[in-house]
Amino acid sequence: MANHKMIIRYDGTNYSGWQKQGNTTNTIQGKIEFHIGDLLGEAVEVHGSGRTDAGVHAKFQVANFFTNKLIERDSFLLALNERLPKDISITKLETATERFHARLNATSKTYVYYIDNAKIADPFRRKYSLHIGTPLNIDAMQSAAALLVGEHDFKSFCGNKHMKKSTVRTIHSINISKDESDLISIEYKGNGFLYNMARILTGTLINVGIKKIPVSDITKILEGKNRKLAGPTAFPHGLFLENVEYTKVSTF
Amino acid sequence: MANHKMIIRYDGTNYSGWQKQGNTTNTIQGKIEFHIGDLLGEAVEVHGSGRTDAGVHAKFQVANFFTNKLIERDSFLLALNERLPKDISITKLETATERFHARLNATSKTYVYYIDNAKIADPFRRKYSLHIGTPLNIDAMQSAAALLVGEHDFKSFCGNKHMKKSTVRTIHSINISKDESDLISIEYKGNGFLYNMARILTGTLINVGIKKIPVSDITKILEGKNRKLAGPTAFPHGLFLENVEYTKVSTF
Numbered sequence: 001m002a003n004h005k006m007i008i009r010y011d012g013t014n015y016s017g018w019q020k021q022g023n024t025t026n027t028i029q030g031k032i033e034f035h036i037g038d039l040l041g042e043a044v045e046v047h048g049s050g051r052t053d054a055g056v057h058a059k060f061q062v063a064n065f066f067t068n069k070l071i072e073r074d075s076f077l078l079a080l081n082e083r084l085p086k087d088i089s090i091t092k093l094e095t096a097t098e099r100f101h102a103r104l105n106a107t108s109k110t111y112v113y114y115i116d117n118a119k120i121a122d123p124f125r126r127k128y129s130l131h132i133g134t135p136l137n138i139d140a141m142q143s144a145a146a147l148l149v150g151e152h153d154f155k156s157f158c159g160n161k162h163m164k165k166s167t168v169r170t171i172h173s174i175n176i177s178k179d180e181s182d183l184i185s186i187e188y189k190g191n192g193f194l195y196n197m198a199r200i201l202t203g204t205l206i207n208v209g210i211k212k213i214p215v216s217d218i219t220k221i222l223e224g225k226n227r228k229l230a231g232p233t234a235f236p237h238g239l240f241l242e243n244v245e246y247t248k249v250s251t252f
Numbered sequence: 253m254a255n256h257k258m259i260i261r262y263d264g265t266n267y268s269g270w271q272k273q274g275n276t277t278n279t280i281q282g283k284i285e286f287h288i289g290d291l292l293g294e295a296v297e298v299h300g301s302g303r304t305d306a307g308v309h310a311k312f313q314v315a316n317f318f319t320n321k322l323i324e325r326d327s328f329l330l331a332l333n334e335r336l337p338k339d340i341s342i343t344k345l346e347t348a349t350e351r352f353h354a355r356l357n358a359t360s361k362t363y364v365y366y367i368d369n370a371k372i373a374d375p376f377r378r379k380y381s382l383h384i385g386t387p388l389n390i391d392a393m394q395s396a397a398a399l400l401v402g403e404h405d406f407k408s409f410c411g412n413k414h415m416k417k418s419t420v421r422t423i424h425s426i427n428i429s430k431d432e433s434d435l436i437s438i439e440y441k442g443n444g445f446l447y448n449m450a451r452i453l454t455g456t457l458i459n460v461g462i463k464k465i466p467v468s469d470i471t472k473i474l475e476g477k478n479r480k481l482a483g484p485t486a487f488p489h490g491l492f493l494e495n496v497e498y499t500k501v502s503t504f
Contacts, residue, residue, distance in 0.1 A: 011375040057376075077372075087375045120329075123263040123339045124309075124380070 001066045003100055006046075007092035008032070008061040013127055013237065014087060017054040018061070028052070028088060032063070035083045039076065040069045049102045049244040050109065053196065055236030057128065062244045064102045102244070108172060110189045110243040111198040113234065115206070118182040129183065130238040136209030138178055144208040145174035145186075147218040148201065155225040157204070159196025159233060167194055167225075176205075187242070196233050204231035253318045255352055258298075259344035260284070260313040265379055265489065266339060269306040270313070280304075280340060284315070287335045291328065292321045301354045301496040302361065305448065307488030309380065314496040316354045354496070360424060362441045362495040363450040365486065367458070370434040381435065382490040388461030390430055396460040397426035397438075399470040400453065407477040409456070411448025411485060419446055419477075428457075439494070448485050456483035 010028050020030045029046055037043045049062040077093045084090070099105075114129035116122055121131040148171055155167040171190040178184045186205060188198055204221065207213040213221075213231060221229040262280050272282045281298055289295045301314040329345045336342070351357075366381035368374055373383040400423055407419040423442040430436045438457060440450055456473065459465040465473075465483060473481040 009375055011378075059376075081372055086373065086378045089372050089375050091372050120333055120341050120343050121338065123261055123341050124311075126263075126338045128376070 001068055001098070002071070003064055003066050003096045003098050004071065005062065005064045005092075005094045005096040005100060005102070006032075006090050008058060008063060009089045009091050010058050010061065011087040011127075012052060012055050012057045015054065017056065018048050018050075018052045018058075028058075028061075029063075031084060031088055032090070033065075035080055036065060039079055039083070040067055040071075042067065042069060047102050049106045050193070050241075052241050053199070053236050053239075056239045056241065057237075058241040060243045061241055062102045062106070062246075064096055064100055105246050106244050107247055108189055108191050108245040109193060109241065110187060110245070111193065112188070112240045112242045113186045113198060113202040114238045114240070115184040115186070116182065117178065117184050122181075125183070127237055128240075130235050132206065132210075134210060136184065136206065137211065138176055138184070138209070140211070140215055141186075141205045141209045142176050143215045144205055144213075144218045145176060147215070148222070149174055152222050153225055154194055154197060154222070156221050156227055156230045157197045157200040158194040158227065159200060160194065161227070163194065169194065169197070174201075198239055199234045199236065200227075200230050200232075202231075202234035202238070206234065207231040253320055253350070254323070255316055255318050255348045255350050256323065257314065257316045257344075257346045257348040257352060257354070258284075258342050260310060260315060261341045261343050262310050262313065263339040263379075264304060264307050264309045267306065269308065270300050270302075270304045270310075280310075280313075281315075283336060283340055284342070285317075287332055288317065291331055291335070292319055292323075294319065294321060299354050301358045302445070302493075304493050305451070305488050305491075308491045308493065309489075310493040312495045313493055314354045314358070314498075316348055316352055357498050358496050359499055360441055360443050360497040361445060361493065362439060362497070363445065364440070364492045364494045365438045365450060365454040366490045366492070367436040367438070368434065369430065369436050374433075377435070379489055380492075382487050384458065384462075386462060388436065388458065389463065390428055390436070390461070392463070392467055393438075393457045393461045394428050395467045396457055396465075396470045397428060399467070400474070401426055404474050405477055406446055406449060406474070408473050408479055408482045409449045409452040410446040410479065411452060412446065413479070415446065421446065421449070426453075450491055451486045451488065452479075452482050452484075454486035454490070458486065459483040 016026050018028045033046045044065045046063050046065045116125045116129040116131040151170040153168050169192050173189045175187040268278045270280045272279050285298045296317045298315050298317045368377045368381040368383040403422040405420050421444045425441045427439040
Protein backbone atom coordinates (compact mmCIF):
# COMPACT_ATOMS: atom_id res chain seq x y z
CA MET A 1 0.00 0.00 0.00
CA ALA A 2 1.51 3.30 -1.03
CA ASN A 3 0.73 6.35 1.07
CA HIS A 4 0.13 9.57 -0.82
CA LYS A 5 0.32 13.02 0.68
CA MET A 6 -1.50 15.96 -0.88
CA ILE A 7 -1.46 19.72 -0.40
CA ILE A 8 -4.92 21.17 -1.03
CA ARG A 9 -6.07 24.73 -1.63
CA TYR A 10 -9.77 25.58 -1.61
CA ASP A 11 -12.31 28.35 -1.63
CA GLY A 12 -14.76 27.11 0.99
CA THR A 13 -17.60 29.49 0.03
CA ASN A 14 -19.79 26.86 -1.58
CA TYR A 15 -19.06 23.90 0.69
CA SER A 16 -20.40 22.45 3.93
CA GLY A 17 -16.82 22.32 5.21
CA TRP A 18 -14.00 19.81 4.90
CA GLN A 19 -15.54 16.79 6.51
CA LYS A 20 -17.75 14.30 4.67
CA GLN A 21 -21.16 14.04 6.28
CA GLY A 22 -23.26 10.97 5.62
CA ASN A 23 -24.42 11.01 2.03
CA THR A 24 -23.76 14.64 1.28
CA THR A 25 -20.90 15.10 -1.16
CA ASN A 26 -20.91 18.87 -0.82
CA THR A 27 -17.76 18.78 1.26
CA ILE A 28 -14.13 19.19 0.25
CA GLN A 29 -13.23 15.72 1.53
CA GLY A 30 -16.25 14.26 -0.26
CA LYS A 31 -15.34 15.86 -3.60
CA ILE A 32 -11.72 14.75 -3.40
CA GLU A 33 -12.54 11.19 -2.31
CA PHE A 34 -15.09 10.91 -5.10
CA HIS A 35 -12.73 12.01 -7.86
CA ILE A 36 -9.73 10.01 -6.63
CA GLY A 37 -11.96 6.96 -6.33
CA ASP A 38 -13.35 7.57 -9.78
CA LEU A 39 -9.88 7.89 -11.31
CA LEU A 40 -8.47 4.85 -9.50
CA GLY A 41 -11.56 2.69 -9.88
CA GLU A 42 -11.40 1.98 -6.16
CA ALA A 43 -12.76 3.77 -3.12
CA VAL A 44 -10.21 5.59 -0.99
CA GLU A 45 -10.40 7.37 2.31
CA VAL A 46 -8.79 10.79 2.43
CA HIS A 47 -7.46 11.80 5.87
CA GLY A 48 -7.25 15.56 6.32
CA SER A 49 -5.06 17.33 8.87
CA GLY A 50 -8.29 18.50 10.45
CA ARG A 51 -11.76 19.80 9.66
CA THR A 52 -12.52 23.26 8.45
CA ASP A 53 -16.02 24.64 9.08
CA ALA A 54 -18.56 25.36 6.37
CA GLY A 55 -17.44 28.46 4.47
CA VAL A 56 -13.86 28.42 5.78
CA HIS A 57 -11.08 28.50 3.17
CA ALA A 58 -7.69 26.81 2.97
CA LYS A 59 -4.53 28.00 1.29
CA PHE A 60 -2.70 24.95 2.57
CA GLN A 61 -4.56 21.90 3.80
CA VAL A 62 -2.75 18.55 4.05
CA ALA A 63 -4.28 15.13 3.55
CA ASN A 64 -3.17 11.59 2.78
CA PHE A 65 -4.67 8.44 1.31
CA PHE A 66 -3.55 4.86 0.75
CA THR A 67 -3.90 2.84 -2.42
CA ASN A 68 -2.49 -0.31 -4.00
CA LYS A 69 -2.98 1.14 -7.46
CA LEU A 70 0.04 2.51 -9.22
CA ILE A 71 -0.09 6.25 -9.60
CA GLU A 72 1.90 8.14 -12.20
CA ARG A 73 2.13 11.28 -10.11
CA ASP A 74 2.24 14.09 -12.68
CA SER A 75 -0.52 12.82 -14.93
CA PHE A 76 -2.67 11.74 -11.97
CA LEU A 77 -2.39 15.21 -10.43
CA LEU A 78 -3.30 16.82 -13.74
CA ALA A 79 -6.29 14.52 -14.26
CA LEU A 80 -7.50 15.01 -10.69
CA ASN A 81 -7.36 18.80 -10.95
CA GLU A 82 -9.07 18.60 -14.32
CA ARG A 83 -12.01 16.80 -12.70
CA LEU A 84 -12.24 18.68 -9.43
CA PRO A 85 -14.43 21.80 -9.29
CA LYS A 86 -12.46 25.00 -9.89
CA ASP A 87 -12.73 26.05 -6.26
CA ILE A 88 -10.60 23.09 -5.14
CA SER A 89 -7.00 22.52 -6.30
CA ILE A 90 -4.53 19.83 -5.35
CA THR A 91 -1.30 21.80 -5.54
CA LYS A 92 1.07 18.98 -4.68
CA LEU A 93 1.10 15.19 -4.58
CA GLU A 94 3.95 13.22 -3.02
CA THR A 95 4.67 9.73 -1.83
CA ALA A 96 4.86 9.63 1.96
CA THR A 97 6.19 6.99 4.32
CA GLU A 98 3.64 4.36 5.30
CA ARG A 99 3.41 5.83 8.79
CA PHE A 100 2.56 9.36 7.72
CA HIS A 101 -0.90 10.50 8.85
CA ALA A 102 -1.96 14.06 7.98
CA ARG A 103 -3.86 14.58 11.23
CA LEU A 104 -1.94 12.54 13.78
CA ASN A 105 1.49 13.77 12.71
CA ALA A 106 0.64 17.46 12.47
CA THR A 107 2.56 19.33 15.16
CA SER A 108 0.93 22.72 14.65
CA LYS A 109 -1.41 24.68 12.44
CA THR A 110 -1.64 28.27 11.29
CA TYR A 111 -4.96 30.01 10.68
CA VAL A 112 -5.40 33.57 9.46
CA TYR A 113 -8.56 35.61 9.86
CA TYR A 114 -8.94 38.62 7.55
CA ILE A 115 -10.92 41.73 8.42
CA ASP A 116 -11.63 44.44 5.84
CA ASN A 117 -11.43 47.44 8.15
CA ALA A 118 -11.85 50.07 5.42
CA LYS A 119 -14.84 52.37 5.87
CA ILE A 120 -16.24 51.18 2.54
CA ALA A 121 -16.13 47.43 1.88
CA ASP A 122 -13.97 46.18 -0.98
CA PRO A 123 -16.10 44.12 -3.40
CA PHE A 124 -13.10 41.90 -4.21
CA ARG A 125 -12.62 40.98 -0.54
CA ARG A 126 -16.25 40.40 0.32
CA LYS A 127 -15.99 36.61 0.19
CA TYR A 128 -12.58 36.41 1.86
CA SER A 129 -12.78 38.82 4.77
CA LEU A 130 -15.22 40.19 7.30
CA HIS A 131 -16.04 43.83 6.73
CA ILE A 132 -16.07 46.05 9.82
CA GLY A 133 -16.43 49.71 8.87
CA THR A 134 -15.43 51.11 12.29
CA PRO A 135 -11.65 51.26 12.86
CA LEU A 136 -10.58 48.57 15.33
CA ASN A 137 -8.12 49.35 18.10
CA ILE A 138 -5.21 47.16 17.03
CA ASP A 139 -3.11 47.98 20.11
CA ALA A 140 -5.84 46.73 22.44
CA MET A 141 -6.30 43.62 20.30
CA GLN A 142 -2.56 42.92 20.46
CA SER A 143 -2.56 43.26 24.25
CA ALA A 144 -5.51 40.86 24.48
CA ALA A 145 -3.82 38.44 22.07
CA ALA A 146 -0.70 38.38 24.25
CA LEU A 147 -2.84 37.09 27.15
CA LEU A 148 -4.17 34.26 24.97
CA VAL A 149 -0.75 33.01 23.85
CA GLY A 150 0.61 30.01 25.74
CA GLU A 151 -0.88 26.83 27.17
CA HIS A 152 -4.40 27.41 28.49
CA ASP A 153 -7.67 25.64 28.95
CA PHE A 154 -9.60 27.13 26.01
CA LYS A 155 -13.00 25.78 27.10
CA SER A 156 -14.47 29.31 26.83
CA PHE A 157 -13.37 29.33 23.18
CA CYS A 158 -14.80 25.94 22.24
CA GLY A 159 -17.97 25.79 20.11
CA ASN A 160 -18.72 22.20 21.06
CA LYS A 161 -20.83 22.24 24.21
CA HIS A 162 -20.51 18.52 24.71
CA MET A 163 -16.72 18.35 24.39
CA LYS A 164 -15.60 15.63 26.77
CA LYS A 165 -11.90 15.54 25.95
CA SER A 166 -9.34 18.02 27.19
CA THR A 167 -9.79 21.58 26.03
CA VAL A 168 -6.21 22.49 26.90
CA ARG A 169 -4.27 23.76 23.89
CA THR A 170 -1.14 25.80 23.28
CA ILE A 171 -1.20 28.90 21.12
CA HIS A 172 2.37 29.58 20.02
CA SER A 173 1.70 33.03 18.60
CA ILE A 174 -0.96 35.50 17.52
CA ASN A 175 0.20 38.16 15.08
CA ILE A 176 -2.07 41.04 14.22
CA SER A 177 -1.26 43.48 11.46
CA LYS A 178 -3.02 46.02 9.28
CA ASP A 179 -1.84 46.92 5.79
CA GLU A 180 -2.11 50.22 3.91
CA SER A 181 -5.44 49.13 2.41
CA ASP A 182 -6.88 48.61 5.93
CA LEU A 183 -6.87 44.84 5.66
CA ILE A 184 -6.29 43.39 9.11
CA SER A 185 -4.90 39.89 9.41
CA ILE A 186 -4.92 37.93 12.65
CA GLU A 187 -2.56 34.98 12.41
CA TYR A 188 -2.95 32.17 14.95
CA LYS A 189 -0.34 29.45 15.29
CA GLY A 190 -1.03 26.67 17.74
CA ASN A 191 -0.62 22.99 18.45
CA GLY A 192 -4.32 22.37 17.93
CA PHE A 193 -7.59 24.20 17.60
CA LEU A 194 -10.91 23.26 19.21
CA TYR A 195 -14.19 23.38 17.30
CA ASN A 196 -14.78 27.03 16.18
CA MET A 197 -11.81 28.12 18.31
CA ALA A 198 -10.14 30.39 15.73
CA ARG A 199 -13.49 32.04 15.00
CA ILE A 200 -14.39 32.55 18.69
CA LEU A 201 -10.92 33.95 19.40
CA THR A 202 -11.51 36.34 16.48
CA GLY A 203 -14.97 37.36 17.69
CA THR A 204 -13.48 38.05 21.10
CA LEU A 205 -10.55 40.06 19.72
CA ILE A 206 -12.96 42.08 17.56
CA ASN A 207 -14.99 42.89 20.68
CA VAL A 208 -11.77 44.05 22.30
CA GLY A 209 -11.06 46.12 19.18
CA ILE A 210 -14.43 47.90 19.46
CA LYS A 211 -14.01 48.25 23.25
CA LYS A 212 -16.92 45.99 24.06
CA ILE A 213 -14.57 43.71 26.00
CA PRO A 214 -11.76 45.31 28.05
CA VAL A 215 -8.32 43.75 27.64
CA SER A 216 -8.26 42.88 31.32
CA ASP A 217 -11.29 40.59 30.85
CA ILE A 218 -9.34 38.11 28.76
CA THR A 219 -7.83 36.37 31.77
CA LYS A 220 -11.27 36.15 33.39
CA ILE A 221 -12.73 34.68 30.20
CA LEU A 222 -10.03 32.00 30.12
CA GLU A 223 -10.40 31.24 33.83
CA GLY A 224 -14.19 31.16 33.65
CA LYS A 225 -14.14 28.14 31.28
CA ASN A 226 -17.54 29.11 29.95
CA ARG A 227 -18.33 29.72 26.28
CA LYS A 228 -20.77 32.49 27.21
CA LEU A 229 -17.97 34.68 28.54
CA ALA A 230 -16.12 34.91 25.20
CA GLY A 231 -17.14 36.93 22.14
CA PRO A 232 -19.28 35.67 19.26
CA THR A 233 -18.16 33.12 16.67
CA ALA A 234 -16.88 35.30 13.80
CA PHE A 235 -18.32 34.52 10.35
CA PRO A 236 -16.47 31.71 8.57
CA HIS A 237 -15.69 33.50 5.29
CA GLY A 238 -12.80 35.52 6.74
CA LEU A 239 -10.94 32.44 7.96
CA PHE A 240 -8.16 30.60 6.11
CA LEU A 241 -6.25 27.50 7.10
CA GLU A 242 -2.87 28.90 6.10
CA ASN A 243 -0.45 26.13 6.93
CA VAL A 244 -0.05 22.77 8.65
CA GLU A 245 3.33 22.05 10.21
CA TYR A 246 5.02 18.66 10.63
CA THR A 247 8.35 17.69 12.05
CA LYS A 248 10.53 16.68 9.13
CA VAL A 249 10.93 13.16 10.40
CA SER A 250 7.21 12.42 10.37
CA THR A 251 6.63 13.41 6.74
CA PHE A 252 9.06 11.14 4.98
CA MET B 253 -27.67 71.62 -10.67
CA ALA B 254 -24.80 70.17 -8.71
CA ASN B 255 -22.51 67.76 -10.51
CA HIS B 256 -21.33 64.77 -8.47
CA LYS B 257 -18.31 62.64 -9.31
CA MET B 258 -18.01 59.06 -8.07
CA ILE B 259 -15.24 56.48 -7.95
CA ILE B 260 -16.69 53.00 -8.35
CA ARG B 261 -15.19 49.57 -7.67
CA TYR B 262 -16.98 46.46 -8.85
CA ASP B 263 -16.72 42.73 -9.30
CA GLY B 264 -18.23 42.32 -12.77
CA THR B 265 -18.77 38.53 -12.50
CA ASN B 266 -22.53 38.67 -12.13
CA TYR B 267 -23.30 41.62 -14.42
CA SER B 268 -24.06 42.19 -18.07
CA GLY B 269 -21.42 44.92 -18.07
CA TRP B 270 -21.41 48.59 -17.18
CA GLN B 271 -23.95 49.92 -19.63
CA LYS B 272 -27.69 49.93 -19.03
CA GLN B 273 -29.51 48.01 -21.74
CA GLY B 274 -33.19 48.68 -22.29
CA ASN B 275 -35.14 47.35 -19.35
CA THR B 276 -32.50 45.08 -17.89
CA THR B 277 -31.17 46.37 -14.59
CA ASN B 278 -28.46 43.73 -14.36
CA THR B 279 -25.79 46.24 -15.23
CA ILE B 280 -23.54 48.29 -12.99
CA GLN B 281 -24.88 51.57 -14.37
CA GLY B 282 -28.45 50.30 -13.96
CA LYS B 283 -27.90 49.29 -10.31
CA ILE B 284 -26.27 52.60 -9.40
CA GLU B 285 -28.87 54.73 -11.21
CA PHE B 286 -31.66 52.78 -9.53
CA HIS B 287 -30.34 53.22 -6.00
CA ILE B 288 -29.34 56.87 -6.40
CA GLY B 289 -32.77 57.57 -7.89
CA ASP B 290 -34.43 55.69 -5.07
CA LEU B 291 -32.51 57.62 -2.41
CA LEU B 292 -33.05 61.01 -4.04
CA GLY B 293 -36.64 60.37 -5.06
CA GLU B 294 -35.77 61.54 -8.56
CA ALA B 295 -34.38 59.74 -11.60
CA VAL B 296 -30.75 60.50 -12.45
CA GLU B 297 -28.52 59.58 -15.33
CA VAL B 298 -25.10 58.24 -14.38
CA HIS B 299 -22.38 58.93 -16.97
CA GLY B 300 -19.51 56.45 -16.78
CA SER B 301 -16.02 57.05 -18.15
CA GLY B 302 -16.75 54.23 -20.57
CA ARG B 303 -18.36 50.82 -20.82
CA THR B 304 -16.90 47.66 -19.47
CA ASP B 305 -17.97 44.35 -21.05
CA ALA B 306 -20.05 41.72 -19.29
CA GLY B 307 -17.84 40.00 -16.71
CA VAL B 308 -15.12 42.66 -16.70
CA HIS B 309 -14.20 44.14 -13.32
CA ALA B 310 -13.23 47.63 -12.22
CA LYS B 311 -10.97 48.72 -9.41
CA PHE B 312 -11.46 52.34 -10.41
CA GLN B 313 -14.31 53.42 -12.62
CA VAL B 314 -15.35 57.08 -12.71
CA ALA B 315 -18.85 58.40 -13.26
CA ASN B 316 -20.82 61.58 -12.68
CA PHE B 317 -24.44 62.61 -12.27
CA PHE B 318 -26.39 65.83 -11.88
CA THR B 319 -29.08 66.59 -9.36
CA ASN B 320 -30.86 69.57 -7.84
CA LYS B 321 -31.39 67.72 -4.60
CA LEU B 322 -29.12 68.57 -1.73
CA ILE B 323 -26.75 65.73 -0.89
CA GLU B 324 -25.08 65.38 2.50
CA ARG B 325 -22.07 63.61 1.08
CA ASP B 326 -20.93 61.29 3.91
CA SER B 327 -24.35 60.00 4.87
CA PHE B 328 -25.45 59.71 1.22
CA LEU B 329 -22.36 57.65 0.40
CA LEU B 330 -22.97 55.40 3.39
CA ALA B 331 -26.65 54.92 2.51
CA LEU B 332 -25.87 54.26 -1.14
CA ASN B 333 -23.27 51.61 -0.31
CA GLU B 334 -25.66 50.09 2.20
CA ARG B 335 -28.23 49.60 -0.56
CA LEU B 336 -25.98 48.56 -3.42
CA PRO B 337 -25.20 44.87 -3.85
CA LYS B 338 -21.95 43.85 -2.16
CA ASP B 339 -20.16 43.42 -5.48
CA ILE B 340 -20.43 47.17 -6.22
CA SER B 341 -18.92 49.86 -3.97
CA ILE B 342 -18.82 53.61 -4.41
CA THR B 343 -15.48 54.39 -2.84
CA LYS B 344 -15.60 58.16 -3.23
CA LEU B 345 -18.14 60.89 -3.87
CA GLU B 346 -17.11 64.44 -4.61
CA THR B 347 -18.65 67.61 -5.97
CA ALA B 348 -17.29 68.35 -9.44
CA THR B 349 -17.45 71.49 -11.56
CA GLU B 350 -20.55 71.75 -13.72
CA ARG B 351 -18.47 71.06 -16.82
CA PHE B 352 -16.99 67.79 -15.61
CA HIS B 353 -18.03 64.77 -17.69
CA ALA B 354 -16.58 61.39 -16.74
CA ARG B 355 -16.31 60.17 -20.33
CA LEU B 356 -15.61 63.31 -22.32
CA ASN B 357 -12.94 64.63 -19.98
CA ALA B 358 -11.04 61.37 -19.53
CA THR B 359 -7.61 61.73 -21.07
CA SER B 360 -6.49 58.13 -20.71
CA LYS B 361 -7.41 54.81 -19.18
CA THR B 362 -5.50 51.93 -17.67
CA TYR B 363 -6.64 48.33 -17.99
CA VAL B 364 -4.90 45.32 -16.49
CA TYR B 365 -5.38 41.75 -17.65
CA TYR B 366 -4.36 39.01 -15.19
CA ILE B 367 -3.20 35.56 -16.23
CA ASP B 368 -2.68 32.78 -13.68
CA ASN B 369 0.30 31.09 -15.32
CA ALA B 370 0.90 28.54 -12.55
CA LYS B 371 0.70 24.93 -13.68
CA ILE B 372 -2.16 24.33 -11.25
CA ALA B 373 -4.88 26.99 -11.14
CA ASP B 374 -5.32 28.95 -7.92
CA PRO B 375 -8.95 28.62 -6.69
CA PHE B 376 -8.82 32.15 -5.25
CA ARG B 377 -7.89 33.65 -8.60
CA ARG B 378 -10.33 31.70 -10.74
CA LYS B 379 -12.79 34.57 -11.09
CA TYR B 380 -10.17 37.29 -11.49
CA SER B 381 -7.64 35.85 -13.91
CA LEU B 382 -7.40 33.55 -16.90
CA HIS B 383 -5.63 30.31 -16.12
CA ILE B 384 -3.06 29.15 -18.67
CA GLY B 385 -1.11 26.16 -17.38
CA THR B 386 1.66 26.34 -20.01
CA PRO B 387 4.39 28.89 -19.23
CA LEU B 388 4.07 31.89 -21.53
CA ASN B 389 7.13 33.41 -23.14
CA ILE B 390 7.14 36.83 -21.47
CA ASP B 391 10.10 38.11 -23.50
CA ALA B 392 8.30 37.45 -26.78
CA MET B 393 5.14 39.06 -25.40
CA GLN B 394 7.10 42.14 -24.37
CA SER B 395 8.64 42.44 -27.84
CA ALA B 396 5.19 42.16 -29.40
CA ALA B 397 3.78 44.69 -26.95
CA ALA B 398 6.49 47.20 -27.91
CA LEU B 399 5.23 47.06 -31.51
CA LEU B 400 1.68 47.86 -30.36
CA VAL B 401 2.64 50.94 -28.35
CA GLY B 402 2.10 54.29 -30.07
CA GLU B 403 -0.54 55.71 -32.36
CA HIS B 404 -1.95 53.09 -34.69
CA ASP B 405 -5.12 52.16 -36.50
CA PHE B 406 -6.34 49.36 -34.21
CA LYS B 407 -9.07 48.15 -36.59
CA SER B 408 -7.70 44.58 -36.32
CA PHE B 409 -8.23 44.82 -32.56
CA CYS B 410 -11.80 46.11 -32.67
CA GLY B 411 -14.65 43.76 -31.80
CA ASN B 412 -17.28 45.93 -33.44
CA LYS B 413 -17.52 44.88 -37.10
CA HIS B 414 -19.69 47.83 -37.98
CA MET B 415 -17.48 50.50 -36.42
CA LYS B 416 -17.81 53.53 -38.64
CA LYS B 417 -15.79 56.02 -36.61
CA SER B 418 -12.02 56.21 -36.55
CA THR B 419 -10.26 53.18 -35.10
CA VAL B 420 -7.05 55.13 -34.55
CA ARG B 421 -5.95 55.13 -30.91
CA THR B 422 -2.75 55.74 -28.99
CA ILE B 423 -1.40 53.17 -26.55
CA HIS B 424 0.97 54.98 -24.21
CA SER B 425 2.42 51.86 -22.61
CA ILE B 426 2.04 48.12 -22.17
CA ASN B 427 3.77 46.67 -19.11
CA ILE B 428 4.00 42.93 -18.68
CA SER B 429 5.25 41.37 -15.49
CA LYS B 430 5.13 38.04 -13.70
CA ASP B 431 5.29 37.71 -9.93
CA GLU B 432 6.72 34.90 -7.79
CA SER B 433 3.32 33.18 -7.70
CA ASP B 434 3.25 33.08 -11.53
CA LEU B 435 0.58 35.71 -11.83
CA ILE B 436 1.13 37.65 -15.04
CA SER B 437 -0.26 41.14 -15.35
CA ILE B 438 -0.51 42.99 -18.64
CA GLU B 439 -1.10 46.68 -18.04
CA TYR B 440 -2.40 48.78 -20.93
CA LYS B 441 -2.47 52.54 -20.75
CA GLY B 442 -3.98 54.41 -23.67
CA ASN B 443 -6.00 57.42 -24.71
CA GLY B 444 -8.97 55.25 -25.60
CA PHE B 445 -9.94 51.65 -26.14
CA LEU B 446 -12.17 50.27 -28.90
CA TYR B 447 -14.85 47.66 -28.23
CA ASN B 448 -13.11 44.51 -26.87
CA MET B 449 -9.72 46.06 -27.67
CA ALA B 450 -7.97 45.22 -24.37
CA ARG B 451 -9.24 41.64 -24.62
CA ILE B 452 -8.21 41.18 -28.28
CA LEU B 453 -4.78 42.66 -27.54
CA THR B 454 -4.51 40.14 -24.69
CA GLY B 455 -5.64 37.21 -26.84
CA THR B 456 -3.03 38.22 -29.40
CA LEU B 457 -0.24 38.60 -26.83
CA ILE B 458 -1.15 35.20 -25.35
CA ASN B 459 -0.82 33.67 -28.82
CA VAL B 460 2.60 35.27 -29.07
CA GLY B 461 3.42 33.85 -25.63
CA ILE B 462 2.56 30.31 -26.76
CA LYS B 463 4.37 30.87 -30.09
CA LYS B 464 1.21 30.62 -32.17
CA ILE B 465 1.84 34.12 -33.51
CA PRO B 466 5.45 35.20 -34.21
CA VAL B 467 6.43 38.62 -32.88
CA SER B 468 7.13 39.79 -36.40
CA ASP B 469 3.47 39.29 -37.34
CA ILE B 470 2.30 42.10 -35.06
CA THR B 471 3.11 44.79 -37.61
CA LYS B 472 1.30 42.82 -40.33
CA ILE B 473 -1.74 42.41 -38.08
CA LEU B 474 -1.86 46.17 -37.45
CA GLU B 475 -1.37 46.98 -41.13
CA GLY B 476 -3.91 44.40 -42.29
CA LYS B 477 -6.75 46.28 -40.51
CA ASN B 478 -8.72 43.05 -40.29
CA ARG B 479 -10.07 41.56 -37.08
CA LYS B 480 -9.42 38.04 -38.36
CA LEU B 481 -5.66 38.57 -38.33
CA ALA B 482 -5.46 39.22 -34.57
CA GLY B 483 -5.79 36.65 -31.79
CA PRO B 484 -9.01 35.68 -30.02
CA THR B 485 -10.93 37.89 -27.60
CA ALA B 486 -9.60 36.81 -24.20
CA PHE B 487 -12.24 35.90 -21.61
CA PRO B 488 -13.60 38.92 -19.72
CA HIS B 489 -13.00 37.72 -16.15
CA GLY B 490 -9.25 38.46 -16.23
CA LEU B 491 -9.76 42.11 -17.16
CA PHE B 492 -9.86 45.06 -14.75
CA LEU B 493 -10.42 48.73 -15.45
CA GLU B 494 -7.62 49.90 -13.18
CA ASN B 495 -7.70 53.66 -13.52
CA VAL B 496 -9.15 56.57 -15.47
CA GLU B 497 -6.94 59.61 -15.84
CA TYR B 498 -8.03 63.24 -16.15
CA THR B 499 -6.07 66.44 -16.45
CA LYS B 500 -6.42 68.21 -13.13
CA VAL B 501 -8.09 71.18 -14.69
CA SER B 502 -10.98 69.14 -16.05
CA THR B 503 -11.96 67.56 -12.74
CA PHE B 504 -12.50 70.61 -10.59
